[in-house]
Amino acid sequence: MASTDSVPKAMEALNISKTKELKANAPTTDEVPLHSIPAAELREQQPKFFGCMAYPYMNGTLHAGHSFSVSKVEFAAGVARMQGKRALFPMGFHCTGMPIKACADKLVDEVKMFGQDFSGYKDDEPVVEEKAPVVKQIKEDITKFKATKGKAAAKSVKMKYQFQIMQAIGIPTVEIHKFADPQHWLQHFPPLCREDLTNFGCRIDWRRSFVTTDANPYYDAFVRWQMNRLKELNKIKFGKRYTIYSIKDGQPCMDHDRSEGEGVGPQEYTALKIKVLEWAPKAAEALKGDLIANHLTFFLYSHLALFSQEYWPQSIRANGHLMLNGEKMSKSTGNFMTLRDLTEKYGADASRIALADAGDGVNDANFEEDVADTNILRLYTLKEWCEDMVRDQDQLRTGELNSFQDALFNNDMNAVIKEAVEQYVNTNYKLALKAGLYELTSARDFYREACAAAGIKLHRDLALRYIEVQALLLAVVAPHWSEYIWLEVLKNEGTIHNARFPEIKEVDASLSAKRDYVRNTASNVNSAEGLQLKKKAKGKETSFDPKKPKQLTIFVTDKFPAWQAKYIDLLKEMWNVEAKSVNDKELNGKIGKMGEMKKAMPFVQNLKRRLQAGEPASVVLEQKLAFNEKETLLQMVPGLKRTSGLVACHIISVEEGSKKGTNLGDGKEVELSVPAAEHAVPGQPTFHFENVEA
Known part of the structure; x- marks a missing residue:
């Protein structure tokens, strides 16, 4: 065991790495004098990685879905560091748009209605600020975790007022009135998100952190430059178009600004019916990823318009939503977890492993x-x-x-x-x-x-x-x-x-093949013995008593039966190397005409499976093993004797048609008197157990 203070030391070292080692700086002019080499050559000499994600919206703390998205960039940054690259992973906080302003406006009205402490609110079922219960309540389904805080709880249909939502996500009642000021949201939630991501172990360089409003003049200046530059290039225009408009707020209400009705847009009606002569061909389809239609498309358009090709994004990764225990994370059912819930319940590393194990495709993943x-x-x-x-x-x-x-x-x-x-x-x-x-x-x-x-x-x-x-x-x-x-x-x-x-x-491919052979052979020996134990337990007749002293004889051969050669030649002739397939109907027809369907078909199917699994045709169809089978079995003898409790274990080399074999242990010739000896083929030895005197 490690010393008692070893864990704190390791955590201290990790904390140092988070604050110091994870900062990604460009080479200094002392390291590489200015203009001494071309930029492309510098990037080749000192490769870098720059990754980011669609930064989360700051109307609450991060949930498990955020952690799934951030994990993809986080893992990529980790891989880049392990490759020796200068890896930069910045993180921003999305604060633009109407959701924060709309919530703040609601609180302004509710403070006027109920007072700063909301004591004026009266209802049949009064709202009580969430506190830790004295006695834990037993849940109906103990396999499901039900969050009591977070955005899911906040959006529950039972909550009529904004201050109730704030209580549900853990904001103390005495603090809620402060959120009537939209700027307070910018000060409250980003530090919590940073804390959660740091505890999660993210390799984020927090010097590059920002919020997306004019509260950060640098980011604001960049966005203004971006829009002005795009307008100069005639890539964007200002004009009129139909849009969803909020009469109360006096401004357009974009898709992600709405608490409900996402995906709804202006619809134009035509007074005349039009007959469709032919459907247009389907050019493309976006699979999942609700950001593809807006943010990611604009992201690509902007980079291609503003920058030369060497600075274009190299890749974009889209992922589906994150399910929890096979079910959709729901606003109403409580099947929901925050990032803080994950790290507090399972720890950062166990949570990260589960997220990595959840999947990498564009379909919904499952935590x-x-x-x-x-x-x-x-x-x-x-x-x-x-x-x-x-x-x-x-x-x-x-x-x-x-x-x-x-x-x-x-x-x-x-x-x-x-x-x-x-x-x-x-x-x-x-x-x-x-x-x-x-x-x-x-x-x-x-x-x-x-x-x-x-x-x-x-x-x-x-x-x-x-x-x-x-x-x-x-x-x-x-x-x-x-x-x-x-x-x-x-x-x-x-x-x-x-x-x-x-x-x-x-x-070494031969050692890999040898390892698989050892595993399979040991498993087959155990299965053969286990089968006899099951028969004996059911009162059936067995070939030997596994509980009494016993010995094992393994029959091995290095030559394949002569009848197999013609079927190997047939498969060689018909096997499509590029497609890794064969015309089964034609193959089966030819095998049937050769008159040995019963024993030939299993043999051919086994060869086909090995080829389709990626084994080289030179090994499968030439019928050669990549290792010395007889030597390997002799090496296995001590282990087999110990694990199976054998008095003795003999390896007998046999040849087709011969009534005698050779004991590889002592070189003596032995009579072959058991049927198992006839069925051995290279790579597939046969076994015979028998009881002996102790």
Whole structure:
């Protein structure tokens, strides 16, 4: 275990990284003298990343949907830092438009009606300011979290007045009258949002923070320059058009300014009926993303009009809405969580993992609270294991790596690193998490089991490499956990936010194939034994008693049955390499004419599945294994004996049509007297259990 003050030290270091290390500055003139090299060359030498999101509106605190959107830029900024780029992630606060002004105007009227403390309000069901209940009320469905504060509660149909909405989102009654001044909203909510995003672990450079009104003269000046420049270029015009108009406010009421009626626009009616001769072809369709039709389109138009091509946006990411536990986050049902709810209930890293796991497409994503809950325990147990390994590293095995357990695990880590980094760069965060956390943990567990089965300890170098790789691959999604492991467990100097992804090393395809073979073979042995246990439990006759002393004979061959050759040739002839497919109807017809449909079809279907899964045709259709199967089985013997409780385990090499085989353990010739020996094929050994004298 780490010392009691290790966690505060790690958190202090992370706090420093948030305030100092995450600031992205351009190279100074001392580093690169002015005009010494072209700008394009400078960007190539010192690559940068600049990402932002549609900044949230400041009429309340951030909810889980905001956290999903911000996570995409946040993860991208983390990936850029791990690639050694200067990563800039600024954050703004949207305060323009009518929603804030409309709410403030309502409060002005309500203060006049009910008084500054709203004590003049009378109703059959008086409003009571929210307080923590003394006794927790049992919910009807304990699997659902129901927020009592936030925008969803604020928009509940039960709330008639604006001051009630403010109470529902947690504003003290004595403070509500201050929100009658629109400027107070700008002072109250942005600091809360900044606090929530900081606690969430965002890599935001807060020096670039702003609000979108003339309260920030720099942003206001930029927008005025933008509009004037677009007008000079004849890209925009001032004139009349039909629009939704608020008579009360005396100004147009844009789509996102309305509390209801979004998507409603002016409609023109024609007095004459027109016959449609032909429908126009459908050119494009916007999938989800309610900002595409307005903000994002204007974003693209403006950049293309104002800047040269080298400064155009390189990419735009659209995502769907975030569902909670498979259901839409609803204003009325209470199926809703704020960003603060997430971090307080599950912690930042477990919440971030659940958001990464929610999906990356344009369809609606799903935040599963069970995933977040499970990851709290996952991260904790993983931390404990890392601490134990580092503390007890002197008890681990040292020296050269062996060619079996160590080689397979080392190669597994290389494969996971390659896959995770590739998915991170491609912004597929769900797949990156799958490789960088779940598959890496699975590879470690397989290594532990393989070493335990062989009666050997983990190799110290590989255990320490795993801990470092895990911290680096998880730093993008779970920065707090990774920072703790990096600083307090591995005792590295400096924050992990200045580290790089692990070096991508060559993956040995033969070792990967060998690992899969070992896993499948061990699983098949366990299944064969388990089947006999089930039969015995049901009172059925079994070929052996699994509870009595037993031995296992494994039959292996390196030659395929002669009858398979013609079907391999047939598939070679018909396989479409580019499409990775075959004409099934034609293939089945030819197999049927060859007269061995019953045994040929399963064989051909297996080959086809392997080809479609991406295995090279040179391996599948040439019927070659990428590793030495007999040697691998001999290496597995100690582990199989230990895990299955075997008295003995024999590996017998057989050939088609022969009544004798060779025991690979002692080289002796043996008689083949069991049917299983006839069914072995390369890559698919067969098994025979039998009871023996102890």
